[in-house]
Amino acid sequence: MLADHFPLVGLRLTTPRLELRLPTPEELADLADVAAAGIHDPAVMPFLVPWTDRPLADVARSVILHHWLRLGGWTPQAWSLNLTVFREGQVVGLQTIGASDLAVTRTVSTGSWLGRTHQGKGIGTEMRAAVLDLAFTGLGAEEAVSGAFDHNVTSYGVSRKLGYVDDGTKRHAVGGKLAVERRLRLTRADWERHRKIPVTIEGLTPCLPLLGAS
Template identity: 60%
Template sequence: MTLLTHWPLAGLRLFTPRLELRLPDPEELAALASLAAEGVHDPAVQPFPVAWTDVGPEERARSVLQFHWRGLGAWRPEDWELNLVVVRDGTVVGTQGISARDFPVRREVDTGSWLGLAHHGQGLGTEMRAAVLHLAFAGLGAQHAVSGAFADNAASLAVSRRLGYEDDGVERHVVRGEPAVLRRLRLTAERWRQHRTVPVETAGLPECLPWFGVA
């Protein structure tokens, strides 16, 4: 018996031209936590609806560990959240998540991600999102993917536009005591096929399908 016998998600791999996405081992998770401690965004802005980065470096690192463990511990085929470490040339550069509730019926996924500050502006955000969109649409048979970004988060919105997302309404949030508008975005399977530009390969997916609620 191995870990894969009981937890096949540990063998899931997504590959793009520059990146590999996978569940992190303990050392990679520690590296991800350290990356968060060093900074994820300009402190002058807050791009996340939950301001988890507005704390000290040690608390920020600890929150990354707890967020990852909580997602794995609560996993159910009808309610799952897959948070993958993003690795480039052996270095952890960020994390890409994909989640769903009642996926067999709704066929819809949500995504979220962040990169360490040193890895911004290199096109990696597009590649890592393309990887999980391939997993969702080509691997799991999703019909929709949703995302969102605050109106002043030009980089995230540009990634979504590049990948084919369309506007899906707005939400009003409070960020640091001030009102903020979050733009919702939606990508259909048809538009995903039309806007595919990043080649993606998967490994270890067939064994994982029941864990995603896919027969």
């Protein structure tokens, strides 16, 4: 079985409304369709790499290629886990968690996107809470970091709701224009104080060596 060689296919995170896991090939195609249907206002770019500015077919294909790229380049020392987010069996978005030298740094980073038709319903908060529980409860992390451009008030609001605090800024050139990123950091203590969403983690133990957390 595939799980015998790559146990991350058996990892499941569940919250009251959501399930997060690696997708099947057909579900990956559904995820690509969600991205192509739109995940943000076209007039505002929330990503450092403006991958959503391309033709719709390219946007969809880039989701698939990025998924394969992250799995193909996997090492326990440096990894990025792209979990597809499901609500009532329907693909709604993507939640990423990653780390470098986790056993030493005890730090993870997160990123995400959500189909526009699913926004404004608290799903973004719930899916981030799921991977934070994986980080702090499952992997023994001490800190989680994230970031959002200063115009991305929704992402910033999710972070603050979950206990993140400001951690400086960084200036980027995106599409030839200045974009200021607001860095955010969440400690274990702040996560515990703000933890409200119940999360169930299944299939983690055999994944720990691949996540650099054994």
